Amino acid sequence: MTRSFEFTAGSPALNFIDTISARGRDPVELIVTPDDLSRWLNLAGFKQDFLIGLEQLQNARDVREAANDVLAAAVDLKALPESGVYTLNIWSAGQDFRPQLRNGDIVLVSERPFESVLAHISADALLMLRSDKVERLRRCTECGMLFFDQSRPGKRRWCSSSSGCGNRAKVRRHRERKRLEGNA
Ligand SMILES: [Zn+2]
DSSP states (O other): OOOOOOOOSSSHHHHHHTTEETTTTSOEESOOSHHHHHHHHHHTTOOSOOOOOHHHHHHHHHHHHHHHHHHHHHHTTOOOOHHHHHHHHHHHTTOOOEEEEETTEEEEEOSSHHHHHHHHHHHHHHHTTSHHHHTTEEEOTTTOOEEEOOSSSOOOOSOOSTTOHHHHHHHHHHHHHHHHHHHO
């Protein structure tokens, strides 16, 4: 199943991680070409004029996988992978976005916009490790997608992407129950 980009994971870093969809079940790379990356950046609200080639694509994927490795380890209560932390630290240090108010819009400005986006995403991933955030970090029990649980009770088990994970789980449980009742 092809999926278009979704922005339902609850943070820029998590949304970026989600550009490999259904990591835990049936992974699909959604950012195959530099153009895909441009499209994602635009939809994610980064509206600068980026020059994106294969090198930028590779850097973006490196940051994305580092963020995934680190946050997945955090969800699993495992030691954080050193290489992932290193990558996020390096990129995050280059953050130089400056908010500017222009024609009523707040725009993030930088002389190195592409590097700044990766810095922004790296910083977002690192900040997700703060204790008040990380306790709300979840992995969807259906598709494996990482998401930030913003619900008030904080007991969400499924992502809210259009893959309909919560629904699928409920349908399966319903069928299970029927089957067990039938056998009784
Ligand atoms: Zn899911």
